[in-house]
Amino acid sequence: MKAFEWAEATTISEAVQLLKSAPAGNDVDEAARPIAGGQDLLTTMKDYTSRPSRVVNLKRIRGLDGIQGNAKAGLTIGALVTLTQLEEHPVVRASFPGLAEAAHSIATPQIRNLGTVGGNLCQRPRCWYFRLEEVICLKKGGSECYAANGENKYNAIFGGGPSYIVHPSDLAPMLVALGASVSVVGAEGKRVIPLDKFFTLPAEGSIRRENVLRNDDIITHIQVPASPVAARSTYLKFKERESMDFALASVAAVVELGPNKTVARAGLVLGGVAPIPWRASSAEKFLTGKTLSTEVLAEAAKLALEGAQPLEKNAYKVPLTQTLVRRALAKAGQA
Numbered sequence: 001m002k003a004f005e006w007a008e009a010t011t012i013s014e015a016v017q018l019l020k021s022a023p024a025g026n027d028v029d030e031a032a033r034p035i036a037g038g039q040d041l042l043t044t045m046k047d048y049t050s051r052p053s054r055v056v057n058l059k060r061i062r063g064l065d066g067i068q069g070n071a072k073a074g075l076t077i078g079a080l081v082t083l084t085q086l087e088e089h090p091v092v093r094a095s096f097p098g099l100a101e102a103a104h105s106i107a108t109p110q111i112r113n114l115g116t117v118g119g120n121l122c123q124r125p126r127c128w129y130f131r132l133e134e135v136i137c138l139k140k141g142g143s144e145c146y147a148a149n150g151e152n153k154y155n156a157i158f159g160g161g162p163s164y165i166v167h168p169s170d171l172a173p174m175l176v177a178l179g180a181s182v183s184v185v186g187a188e189g190k191r192v193i194p195l196d197k198f199f200t201l202p203a204e205g206s207i208r209r210e211n212v213l214r215n216d217d218i219i220t221h222i223q224v225p226a227s228p229v230a231a232r233s234t235y236l237k238f239k240e241r242e243s244m245d246f247a248l249a250s251v252a253a254v255v256e257l258g259p260n261k262t263v264a265r266a267g268l269v270l271g272g273v274a275p276i277p278w279r280a281s282s283a284e285k286f287l288t289g290k291t292l293s294t295e296v297l298a299e300a301a302k303l304a305l306e307g308a309q310p311l312e313k314n315a316y317k318v319p320l321t322q323t324l325v326r327r328a329l330a331k332a333g334q335a
């Protein structure tokens with residue numbers, strides 16, 4: 001691990017100043033980083049994926065914790081809320097069950113006790129080429145995505161190129177499906193970013209980053225809007241191991257039923273298949289006005305995976321995700 005300076009912040013503005021004033025280094029991965037639970041940042045520092053000159057502790061800042069609100073008003077979730085607090089919160093469990101399920105699906109109880117919502121959304125990709133200290137891949141400033149023609153079993157089938165990472169967060173697809181946004185404070189002030197505009201594809205933003213945050217930006221809160229559909233939400237995740245593991249594929253589904261049990265609105269976002277939470281827009285549109293029959297579920301699953309471009313070793317993700325789509329829609333439609 002590269003030597004770094006540890007800085008304590010007690011206010012948001014102090015944290016932003018500490019991030020902004022740190023020596024930037026010659027590379028994006030040498031910029032100062034905020035630390036919350038440390039469950040991802042410390043790992044990336046140990047393998048030199050990130051080499052910050054300064055690490056700014058957010059945990060002493062007041063006002064970044066707690067979950068406020070209810071089903072009617074929507075939720076405001078502090079960035080420092082732990083994954084355990086999220087999954088155990090009674091309002092989240094009762095009125096936003098998909099969010100509680102997504103939080104519960106993450107890692108182990110020990111990691112969920114420390115990992116925070118803000119850190120979960122900003123964690124770095126898990127592609128093993130990216131995480132391997134000796135490999136300087138495209139995302140680390142190199143010239144090649146080794147997954148493109150290499151061991152790509154876990155990589156993207158949508159939105160890949162020139163890098164084929166998948167987004168690792170389980171909260172992200174569910175929060176996108178629920179229409180959530182993040183409040184961010186940086187040196188240039190405060191802004192609110194809809195979560196479906198927060199994550200960036202490798203071909204769009206900087207290939208070295210996964211979201212629109214600048215080096216001195218801090219997520220302070222996550223807002224989940226009030227919605228009659230929130231209660232009919234679910235998160236299904238397929239893992240290779242029954243114990244802790246990242247998603248090979250996952251599906252966040254939200255279903256609002258109208259008259260005669262027809263779908264008034266559906267939210268369908270896929271995880272583990274693309275560098276960002278992948279919205280299945282054509283399936284969402286198709287579902288509107290339909291009743292969730294076996295045929296409709298099958299067609300929605302087909303549409304959700306339309307346009308997938310599997311790499312040599314991950315074509316299995318297509319039928320796997322289709323199955324999860326069918327099951328998630330059926331479950332959310334019955335809630």
Ligand SMILES: Cc1cc2nc3c(=O)[nH]c(=O)nc-3n(C[C@H](O)[C@H](O)[C@H](O)COP(=O)(O)OP(=O)(O)OC[C@H]3O[C@@H](n4cnc5c(N)ncnc54)[C@H](O)[C@@H]3O)c2cc1C
Nearest residue numbers: 036037038039040041107115116118119120122169170219
């Ligand atoms: C063994 C293991 C298994 C895991 N399995 C899963 C899994 O199945 N699903 C899943 O989703 N995750 C999984 N994770 C990842 C884990 O959930 C995240 O590492 C954790 O949620 C990160 O939260 P943290 O508070 O510890 O973040 P930190 O490690 O403190 O930070 C992570 C990143 O976010 C940035 N950051 C933190 N807080 C903020 C903020 N408020 N504003 C801006 N930037 C911020 C940091 O600078 C850093 O870049 C796993 C991790 C491990 C170690």
